[in-house]
Amino acid sequence: MTKNINEIGWKIIGNPDGNTNLTKQEFDELGVIFRERSRKYTEKQKQAFEMVAVFSAINSYIDEPIKSGKILAPGHFIKELLKIYKLKNKDLADQLGLTKSNFSALINGKRKINFDLAIKLGKIFGIKPKLWLDVQNKNELWRLENADKEKYKKYTLENLLKA
Known part of the structure; x- marks a missing residue:
């Protein structure tokens, strides 16, 4: 992994306008980290982590240009x-x-x-x-x-x- 959780996390919480500015690679890395760490959490905690991932995905999609006509409705x-x-x-x-x-x-x-x-x-x-x-x-x-x-x-x- 190119970045640790703190570097990626800072891009999420350190931005006052709520935009994540995560690249696709960083987003994927964050997903791996969440999945690895979520094994020891309750179902509700896992859902909260997954919600952060979806929220981040929405923000990343909004902020990045559409490539090759790949539109996500x-x-x-x-x-x-x-x-x-x-x-x-x-x-x-x-x-x-x-x-x-x-x-x-x-x-x-x-x-x-x-x-x-x-x-x-x-x-x-x-x-x-x-x-x-x-x-x-x-x-x-x-x-x-x-x-x-x-x-x-x-x-x-x-x-x-x-x-």
Whole structure:
């Protein structure tokens, strides 16, 4: 491992804006450390460690550029949370007030996170609604910017000053 837990941990807790700035390698190393240390903890403590990992993954995803079109929908992180708490899709769908088909669309990236869902997920899992919306917005911006790159080339300060 290239860094120890204190170096990686400082990147998580030492940042006042809550962003982790972890690289993928550091995130993976942190996961290994959590798994090794979690063997001696209670189920609730293990869940807390895994929640930190998901929170870190969300922040890292928001902060890093999308590479090779690999988009992670909010549903990707919801699936991880379902695993952590051993929840059934139906139970979370019911809690969120979603039908089975709408919940399936949500976790498979075919349904967007709206403000209402972001608040509900925030209350349930303790992950700020803004983070859920940031994931959604990052993905939408990437799709829009990459769907029609030519369309946006004309929007420059230089072109505006020529007018």
